[in-house]
Amino acid sequence: MNIFVCIKQVPDTETKIQIQSDGQGIETSSVNWILNPYDEFAIEEALQKKEALGADKVIALSVGPERVTKALRSALAMGCDEALHVETPENLDSRQLTQALARCISKKGDAGLVLLGKLAIDTNEAFLGAQLAQEMSLPYVAAVSKLEVQSPTSLELTRQIEGGVTETYEMTLPGVVTANKGLNQPRFVSLPGIMKAKKKPLEKIDLASLELSDVPTKSVYYDFTMPPAKATVQMLDGDHSVEELVEKLRNEAKVI
Amino acid sequence: MILCYAEFDQNKLKNSTKELSSWCLEQKQNFACFGFAELTPEQKTDLENAGVPSYIQMTNTGDSYSSMGWGEALANLVSAKQSKAVLATSNTQTKEFVAAGIYKSQGSVVSDVIALSLDAGQFKAQKPLYAGKCISSIKFEGEGPVGILMRPNQIQVQTPESPSTIQIETFEASPSAPGCVLKISVKGSSEKQDLTEASRIVSGGRGMKEPENFKLLEDLADTLGATVGASRAVVDVGWVAHSMQVGQTGKTVSPNLYIACGISGAIQHLAGMSSSKVIVAINTDKEAPIFEKATYGIVGDALELVPKLNEAFKKAL
Ligand SMILES: Cc1cc2nc3c(=O)[nH]c(=O)nc-3n(C[C@@H](O)[C@H](O)[C@H](O)COP(=O)(O)OP(=O)(O)OC[C@H]3O[C@@H](n4cnc5c(N)ncnc54)[C@H](O)[C@@H]3O)c2cc1C
Ligand SMILES: Cc1cc2nc3c(=O)[nH]c(=O)nc-3n(C[C@H](O)[C@H](O)[C@H](O)COP(=O)(O)OP(=O)(O)OC[C@H]3O[C@@H](n4cnc5c(N)ncnc54)[C@H](O)[C@@H]3O)c2cc1C
Numbered sequence: 001m002n003i004f005v006c007i008k009q010v011p012d013t014e015t016k017i018q019i020q021s022d023g024q025g026i027e028t029s030s031v032n033w034i035l036n037p038y039d040e041f042a043i044e045e046a047l048q049k050k051e052a053l054g055a056d057k058v059i060a061l062s063v064g065p066e067r068v069t070k071a072l073r074s075a076l077a078m079g080c081d082e083a084l085h086v087e088t089p090e091n092l093d094s095r096q097l098t099q100a101l102a103r104c105i106s107k108k109g110d111a112g113l114v115l116l117g118k119l120a121i122d123t124n125e126a127f128l129g130a131q132l133a134q135e136m137s138l139p140y141v142a143a144v145s146k147l148e149v150q151s152p153t154s155l156e157l158t159r160q161i162e163g164g165v166t167e168t169y170e171m172t173l174p175g176v177v178t179a180n181k182g183l184n185q186p187r188f189v190s191l192p193g194i195m196k197a198k199k200k201p202l203e204k205i206d207l208a209s210l211e212l213s214d215v216p217t218k219s220v221y222y223d224f225t226m227p228p229a230k231a232t233v234q235m236l237d238g239d240h241s242v243e244e245l246v247e248k249l250r251n252e253a254k255v256i
Numbered sequence: 257m258i259l260c261y262a263e264f265d266q267n268k269l270k271n272s273t274k275e276l277s278s279w280c281l282e283q284k285q286n287f288a289c290f291g292f293a294e295l296t297p298e299q300k301t302d303l304e305n306a307g308v309p310s311y312i313q314m315t316n317t318g319d320s321y322s323s324m325g326w327g328e329a330l331a332n333l334v335s336a337k338q339s340k341a342v343l344a345t346s347n348t349q350t351k352e353f354v355a356a357g358i359y360k361s362q363g364s365v366v367s368d369v370i371a372l373s374l375d376a377g378q379f380k381a382q383k384p385l386y387a388g389k390c391i392s393s394i395k396f397e398g399e400g401p402v403g404i405l406m407r408p409n410q411i412q413v414q415t416p417e418s419p420s421t422i423q424i425e426t427f428e429a430s431p432s433a434p435g436c437v438l439k440i441s442v443k444g445s446s447e448k449q450d451l452t453e454a455s456r457i458v459s460g461g462r463g464m465k466e467p468e469n470f471k472l473l474e475d476l477a478d479t480l481g482a483t484v485g486a487s488r489a490v491v492d493v494g495w496v497a498h499s500m501q502v503g504q505t506g507k508t509v510s511p512n513l514y515i516a517c518g519i520s521g522a523i524q525h526l527a528g529m530s531s532s533k534v535i536v537a538i539n540t541d542k543e544a545p546i547f548e549k550a551t552y553g554i555v556g557d558a559l560e561l562v563p564k565l566n567e568a569f570k571k572a573l
Contacts, residue, residue, distance in 0.1 A: 013524055013527060014523055017389040121527075122385060125367050126367060127365060130355035131355055134327060134356040135359070137433075139323075141436055142351065159348070162347050162450040163443070164450070165444065166442045170437045170439050171436035181498065217398070219394055223392070224390050224391070224392050225391050225393075226390060227389070227391055233550045234551065236552060242554070250572060253533075
């Protein structure tokens with residue numbers, strides 16, 4: 001069986017985001033792209049659990065423009081065996097993206113475990129895994145911070161959800177899991193790793209071969225704007241700054 | 257019909273669900289709340305006070321939560337009610353089962369929504385992208401229901417003049433989806449509202465100097481009915497739990513009031529809290545970047561100012 005890790009390239013948090021002059025998209029020319037931080041946890045977990053799961057290969061896949069091959073190369077340098085790149089324009093419709101991933105995985109075949117990041121830090125959506133699991137009719141647990149292999153076909157998964165609740169699941173594989181912080185400590189890419197990665201297969205998958213034309217567009221992101229400007233900060237000083245603050249929170253900001 | 261997922265904290269209807277029902281009432285939409293458990297009398301009263309006309313109790317969905325099972329149950333309900341939209345609060349479970357259910361129903365879901373409107377039958381949502389550096393509008397096309405996962409504290413809660421008399425019905429959902437078994441669910445010791453839903457947050461960073469000084473923040477939080485948050489710097493050194501971390505690799509929060517004590521305001525921290533309505537910053541360094549995002553700022557020692565602030569709030573509240 002194979003472990004698939006879905007990875008996304010996202011703008012570095014420090015990158016300044018500029019909106020296109022027509023307001024219909026983001027200026028991408030000056031963006032510094034990085035591997036989505038949560039996807040590093042997903043890759044690391046796949047590599048660490050490969051043996052216990054008796055997996056043949058760890059395969060990284062990414063859907064996006066040519067630039068994402070860089071992220072795939074880092075995944076190979078970390079230790080993934082193969083990489084798949086489905087070349088598409090920027091930001092595919094979410095349903096088409098889901099189906100592209102599902103069809104790619106079934107083409108390669110023999111998926112025992114599909115790992116994703118908890119969320120992509122550009123959109124904060126955090127539901128692609130659920131859609132993929134639904135599309136593939138597989139069980140699903142998101143935002144996992146502990147993954148224990150009980151047998152090559154069963155996992156024990158632990159996660160924290162809102163309200164301080166800790167949940168533990170038992171999953172029969174094949175299944176889909178998304179990785180949260182705390183799952184592991186992703187390894188640094190080593191120089192020998194980078195050298196080795198150059199020789200590993202990075203396969204291009206033609207979008208047309210996935211026959212997505214039958215998947216209708218359901219949602220359209222349009223009209224991008226900057227958030228409303230915040231008024232400049234009011235600095236309070238002097239002996240009564242604390243009382244003044246309380247007064248302003250009550251009478252000016254009206255939040256208490 | 258619009259379906260709203262009703263969530264309770266013990267016996268109390270969550271404020272974030274009241275936001276959803278308020279929106280439906282305001283828009284004069286035909287709507288119902290749904291859930292997976294039988295209502296307690298207190299829960300029923302809370303729903304009535306919020307003006308909810310009906311509650312659909314899903315039955316036959318197994319003993320415990322299951323992402324794909326609940327997803328399928330929801331898809332069945334959507335189809336039975338020919339529902340055009342499902343509204344829920346954005347959280348770990350809704351991002352699982354609402355997303356799966358809507359996908360199964362051939363619809364489209366958006367999470368972390370901060371504004372929702374309905375114009376001539378067309379939903380339009382807004383959500384922040386790139387950690388709040390820009391905001392995108394989203395419209396929906398074609399057939400299939402829309403799934404809207406709202407960020408808490410975005411909609412003004414309106415209490416209707418007179419309570420409703422709620423109609424309760426059951427819906428046999430009987431999902432067959434592949435499940436994984438939820439074996440154990442342990443509630444933590446904290447009885448505080450979760451950070452993501454809190455309307456007030458008192459947050460501390462390395463400037464608090466010692467883990468013991470978080471007690472000062474807890475005291476202030478108690479006075480304000482707030483939840484305590486933290487920067488990653490203090491989570492990484494083990495002063496507080498990761499569940500308290502606000503920011504890019506922690507929680508995204510949007511309270512009405514965020515008080516940042518001894519937090520420098522690194523971009524990864526701002527990513528999680530810059531959409532807070534009012535931000536108060538207390539920091540010894542007047543050049544600290546947090547002041548650029550703050551509404552009110554005080555330059556000074558948090559260890560001294562936080563207890564004073566607590567006293568001042570106690571007098572005022
Ligand atoms: C500027 C912009 C415009 C957009 N416009 C539209 C639009 O018009 N219509 C629409 O439906 N959606 C649009 N989207 C969102 C869409 O492209 C999302 O990527 C999709 O909804 C899935 O969400 P996500 O990638 O954020 O996944 P999340 O659920 O947040 O990500 C979870 C995980 O999924 C995996 N993953 C995510 N993306 C990929 C990928 N490309 N390849 C491999 N693995 C991946 C990663 O493991 C990631 O950690 C837009 C997004 C942006 C930033
Ligand atoms: C990939 C990545 C992800 C990250 N994710 C997150 C995240 O999710 N959340 C997060 O918070 N950070 C995150 N960080 C870390 C972030 O970059 C900062 O390092 C961190 O937020 C700093 O925490 P701090 O403000 O508590 O500490 P510092 O930056 O050390 O700031 C301490 C502040 O306290 C002030 N101070 C000192 N003494 C006092 C006093 N007595 N009274 C008042 N003020 C005082 C100082 O002037 C200073 O401004 C991430 C970083 C990376 C690289």
